[in-house]
Amino acid sequence: MEAPAGTPYSIHVDGDRIPDPASRLQHDDVHGPSVLVDHDTYAWGVPWTGRPWHEAVIYEMHVGTFTAEGTFAAAAAKLDRLAELGITALEIMPVGQWSGRRGWGYDGVLPFAPHPAYGTPDDFKAFVERAHELGLMVLLDVVMNHFGPDGAYIHRLAPEFFDDDRHTPWGAAINFNREAVRRFWIDCALMWIEDYRLDGLRLDAVHQITGPGSDRFFDELSHAVRGLDAGRPLHLVVEDERNEPGLRESGKYDASWNDDFHHAVHTALTGESGGYYASFAVDPIGDLCLALERGHIEEGQDRPRRKSARGAPSSHLAPTAFVNATQTHDQVGNRALGERLVSLADPAAVEIAFALLLVCPYIPMIFMGEEQGARTPFLFFADYGGELGEMVRKGRAEEFAEIAALAGKVPDPIALETFEASKLTWGDTPDARHWRETTRACLAFRAEHTTPLVASGREDVKVSRTGDRALYARWTFAAGTLDLYLNFGGVGRFETRPDAPQLAFNVLETDPYALSIEARAK
Template identity: 60%
Template sequence: MTEDTKRATASGNRWGATPEGGGRWRFGLWAPSAKTVALWRDGAETPMQRGDDGFWSLSAKAEAGQEYGFVIDGERRPDPAARHQSGDVHGASVLADPAARRWGTPWEGRAWDEAVIYEMHVGTFTPEGTFKAAAKKMQALADLGITAIEIMPVGQWQGARGWGYDGVLPYAPHPAYGTPEDMQDLVETAQAAGMMVILDVVYNHFGPDGAYLHAYAPEFFDEARHTPWGAAIDFTKPAVRAFFIENALYWLRDYRLDGLRLDAVHQIVDPSPHHVLVELGERVRAQGFERPVHLITEDERNEPELRDTGLYAASWNDDYHHAVHTALTGENEGYYAPFAHDPIGDLVLALTRGHVEEGQPRHGRDTRRGRPAGHLPWTGFVNSNQTHDQVGNRALGDRLITLADPRGVEVTHAMLLTAPFIPMLFMGEEVGETAPFLFFCDHDGELARLTREGRQREFKDFLSFGDEVPDPNAKETFERSRPFGGDPERMAHWRDLTRRLLSLRAARIVPCMKSGRAGPARVTRTGPRALSACWPFAEGNIVMQVNLGSPPDTPPAPEPQDIAIGDPAIDPFAFSLTVSSH
């Protein structure tokens, strides 16, 4: 059996084009409503055979680099599982075999408790906006103390610019960023610098332009249920489950990724006895990867269920963000309302248990949210002060440092990077970036108009914004979202602070975390806007003092400090951390 055949057999892919060896490729498409399906290649059409389950398949001679597509009831369409496209999402697909890569450097992965995540958008991370350009900056991030990069979605969408959440070809790296090989080079460069690579994937919807599955496989969707982005995906169908599970395995296997962040899993509704996300986690574990693989969710329900299975490492913890944000800014609109009532009290809960909302009644909320999650390890929560969502979904893309007292932002930066949860920075945050990160896209015609007008309506009640909401389709909106153009002196100050905090985390905090938890967190409010926290571990305690607007009612007893910002005994904004050994 050839190596190609071994890979094809091991992958078990039913969707897309997979090399079988000997110059042959296996093509698969699920189109149960179609009357005829043919493979288009080199200007010729070859009929495909339909199985009882609605999958059409064909084995044919082909070679990497050839253009192809499927002709479905007379209409030629790209492969929804294409690994590469010749142009935009409406054109021909290209045969590509990312699994054929021979990795030049070994990689054994990293443990999850070592994770310091850096969320990045490839298109704005560098002036060039490419995988190749991003690769040149990996060593600098590693030198700063970053141990994992999390790349916002790369599955191809229509147009050149976008956040990535409107993808329609989730197997194909977006061509504006580069080729599949360029993305693999970025992964290898990051890993050679000692950093894990996590990819943000979208399994809850498809974008509005180029999602042809709606036409020839309407069974892929549950028209009776709708999400904020259109008809819901029907995860009860085996072929639908296979499309996304194969995608997850493809990225982890063929691109040697260290993990996936699954976007908005609260919209992945599956009434099946065996939930698709559980099956996905089980299939990932069954692959027997020779490195740790970490699965992360975004779940606004505050449900611990997936983490309880042991298949998922952590979930984004928006509760922590909301408590920090309202404590620093005083904002109280929308989803901030419940947290604005007592943000310091909520921070106490977040630092003690992880989630704030665990099903209890909350001021400003009509329905209860969440279930108890305090039994989870502290590493089961990815905490952040800023994310693409929380910055970019503001009308003007404001970063926290432009909304709050910079001294308070420094204190919460230190709190984030030294607490025994998993910290995540949004690109530019490590240098105190003030440039906005705006919502941007690259639609044409009617879709562009609808997007622009929808954005205006979304913020019509925020009178201070007036007519200033930037046009998401304008290239200027995209260009304004690039970081790293700020004041060099401020950036140097913040870079040094980040480096010192992450050096302390690696040297003292992570060893404590690895020694094992030795009891519950002890977090107390020491004043109207001050708190004290202690996390006990077998090897020692992590003790933190935080002032976010006023000093404690009773000054803490003097003790040795590993790092401090200001004086916690007297300064309104201050921070100190001590790691004690048993």
């Protein structure tokens, strides 16, 4: 029997009605009926042939806090501001539906269905179409390593979907040794790319996709995506805290998030040394030299303050295999008070670090608001009720209980006020204009010089220290060279050539934070 789009439906299990785990749309929350969707009825009107990966300048966006309204439509109305600065790609934090109205998106339970607080499927398609009209790629962050704690009826419908021998930090591990499980996630990936015309995906925490069948899954997923006749390049990015280069070496995945670069910059500017910053705080400038020369810093070698080695050699990978950032949703939002880097360190130093991110050959990623020097926090927030809400509230407080300065100050993650405090403001202040001009200047230099050089192929890179907190880097490409001088709180050696295209910040001898980069064609 046929049913029209918009028809609600449920799956009956032992007398109960549950939503379809592959629901494309919910009638309301994650516990109610699913709704039939006909994706072919959307009238696409903007031609789009995509962009090559080496042109990517990524902007990480949480739809719910990007604007006051927190919707796809409201976000679409501001995309021209990003494109005008030289940003070329959006990476949207997960939109697969989770329980409640607000959250980061990483506790989704219906990964095929866009979160209704953001809008309808057609609203998301209109957002993508507006981005393409402005020359922006759209990548979606997808979570395939676990389901959230409320509304994941797939546990009841298909318990074999999960691996009883493993567990992730966030929930039951998934059994990728089953063909049907692999097919579920591959169908999910293909739906977002085909039905919403996305340009690619970012796979969250692939270090938790392990066990029998996981290698086969990564191969099959890449093969399925690469096999699409999409009429545009399609890109696959991973988050892998192991620093393993294998997925990129195979050519099946384009890039991986590179937290090493972030950690070196963060410790250099803040002096923080707790937790995962410990090994990077020993010699952050030395580590930054490694990041600029090799990509990853930890490549399997012994490191001070680290009990076991992490990573494998990566310098043979192209610069485009690394997504670098000075802020991300993780690094900001997992702080108790959600402070951005500009609130933790000298803003002049943070601006130089931001310029470094944007002009050097690796793929840069801007965390939303960073382009305007935003001071608004990005806090952890959720919308669970009852016992689960109390558990989340208690767990968040206990996570920071040993830090005396935070006693009684950790925002309530369930409170609406915590979510509202995380929303960007869009005031046109002198400070915001200054940061936007910095962003625009750096990305103009990148588009004119860095990107064409990267596209020509890298031949060599040498990085050396020129002072306790200063360095010099030269990247040699088939088409020319990039020379970069950086001071991170100490005056180093600067050399400039008036005949070379140059971008410079604070290069007087007395400036403790400074950057100069020059491009020269062969």
